[in-house]
Amino acid sequence: MIIIPAIDLKDGACVRLRQGRAQAVTVYSGDPVATAEEWVAQGARSLHVVDLDGAFRGRPVHADVIGRIARAVRVPVQAGGGCRTDEEIRRLLDSGVARVVIGTRALESADALQELVRNFGERLAVGIDARAGHVQVQGWLKTTAVQAVDLAAAADAAGVRTLIYTDTVRDGMLRGPNTSGVRALCQAVTCNVVAAGGIASGHDIRSLRDLRLANLAGAIVGKALYDGAVTLKELMESAGSP
16 A cells, blocks of 8 residues: 655645635645656655635646656656546646546546546546545535435446545544445445545554555545655555555
């Protein structure tokens, strides 16, 4: 299981939100590229970048910044936030991003998702953001009736190879991951799952490892790293990452 530092972009800065609320924002850096380079210098093997403004507005806002991050580091960068069209996905991929994460668009239809997989293959991931087991979309502003495990199963059946599962209630709260939710989602699919939300310590990473889920491929960590509650090295050691 690999540890993936998160870089959330809002108004051109690197920030963190509490439970995805735009008004609960903390700015950590005005230079997202330098932040990315620092995480890689500390040993990060991948980065997760979210265009928060894009997620709220329904269209990418920070595509240029994301491209600069992808070109500045020599590790895979996965990015998302507001990508609703094939052209927007291609623009990010052409800028150097290794994988684009879609959320709202994944709910359109099974046929549409299969077409996206045919077009983009393993360079497409589906982000499943859930509150109390229900999928949230449009920057977590709308909670749907769709169960997270059902969307996961549908994405898996469509050929999606990577899911990003975030418990939005725990995101930014440093209270530990939703291990039961992670277990249920991983058991519903055969594809890889990356967990996010609430991870604050090496103990939290070990609790994920102790689930012994072969397809739990990684964990995204944000606030705990930025606040200095734990170091990337400590999390990587807990994860068993080289």
